[in-house]
Amino acid sequence: MTVAELKKMARQIRRDIIEMTHAAGSGHPGGSLSATDFVTALYFHKLRHHPDDPCWEGRDRVIFSKGHVAPVLYAALARSGYFPCAEYASLRQYGANLQGHPCNCTPGVEVGTGSLGQGLSVIVGMALAAKLDGRDNLFYCVNGDGEMQEGQIWEALMAAGHFKLDRVLTFIDYNGLQIDGEVEKVMGIAPLADKLRAFRWHVAEVDGHDMQSLVDVLDEFPRGDGRPVAIIGHTIKGKGVSFMENQAGWHGKAPNDEEYAKAMAELAGED
């Protein structure tokens, strides 16, 4: 896809997020919307996968360690062709595959996540196995900024640096907000880039909504220098829906009918 097409897809995915959280009556639109541009660039520009063969051995692996942004993951999977968009209506419904947090019963979901801090270790394990076998798969993780407060994250960062897993890339969705408010007020994580570099990671800081920058940084991966890559994506929680932007309250709340109509009107059009 061209950058213009990617932007169009990102807009579609934002509509999908609003659609499914509204239908479910609950869910996490805020962080889903902030991660949308990276997720779009990853799934529709970079990722090696066969949606019609989800278990294809040669596929790259993706783990959403911030599992609560399941809506953006489901939208990327459906738009990639893993399952029909009609399944959006089943989000969070009785017995559905599309749980509130990802379950690997869903085609395209590698790992069930939701307990923050756990995903990066798992991607480290997958990358370690590939390194051992000499396979050339790539390994992606999506982390939240608040999630960096979890101790296990730093254990996993240390391990990835130590084992020189340069086929691992994590996107840190740095929207600056978590459930209880501003990340820096709840438990400061700055200076994040310095910390990551100190853990032997290569760090790229980008505007997490600038599609060209995201594509460029993904194109530089893997670098083959023994360092895993962290993209610190400076993002806006709720990006694309004016009344959700930069509002911690939209972390885990679904739009009502009125809000839904307003959001969809704002997201109408192509880009």
Place this chain on the structure above:
Amino acid sequence: MAKGITWSIEDADHMTQAEIYGEVLTQIAKKNKKIIAMTADLAGSTKIGRFQKDFPERFFNVGIAETNMMGIASGLAATGLIPVISTFAAFAALRCAEWVRTDLCYQKRNVKIIATHSGTSFGQAGTTHHCTEDFGVMRAMAGITIIAPADAYETAVAMSQAIDMDGPVYIRIGRSFEPPLHKSIDSFDFQIGKAIQLHDGTDLTVIATGRTVNGALEAAEIAAGQGLSVRVLDLHTIKPLDTEAILKAVMETRRIITVEDHNVYCGMGSAVADVIASSGKGCVFKKLGLQDVFSIVGYPDDLLHYYKMDADGIVEAIQQVMKMDFEQDEDWEDEV
């Protein structure tokens, strides 16, 4: 030796449970290239370092980061490898409980956990390094298999059978040398999920697991000298439970004592109690173990004695239970 077995052991009479699983695992790994060994800075203490000697490229020490180890193991297993991870029981079961649940059991990962220094077997290290809660924590995990081998021979077979089966397995062993229960590797029939009857009896059944089995057997012999016929079951698998053997003990002896180096709440005894209660049959029942207390410090054998989990304590319990009466229901004779 059974068909297909790719390992052999010598001198097991003098090896600890940890030494023997390290040896067996290393031998199996010569044929099975999928096996990966991991530890969190306890290669020497847990004896998984034995594997590292032969297969350094398939051995990962993640440093002092147990939860990270569980996550990495989950990722390794997701690609078809078989991670065998070893750390102290207190860390494997308690510190990592959520990781065992979410990363291993929920995702159905083929990971084997060798939890060493379990129960009070780390004696002098003290309470933080004992683990008398792991049966309870692990029993609550859907889809896991829990094995507590009684001696080095059982540990060898358990290790081997755990590799042969798919899914997460928790093997609970002690820290130091346990006197051999069995005479040789061929002298007993070990199958995951099947209790081993070590001594037959009709008056009472003692069900023991792990390092309490030797004491149970000794107690049965002492009781025989007092004219009592005591059955001893080695319940090496806590999950899945051998309900058949337990029900048989209920029906045939009507008196059961359980012995475990674990809190009596939520442990093996509680699992046995579930079976007794569900049977609808009358049965006198007593649980030996830690009576909902934190362990004291001391030599491992002294702690077994202190908590009445050794032969003396079990004999005392046998005498108490034989004095306890219960109402026989109308169909008593039919049932027995």
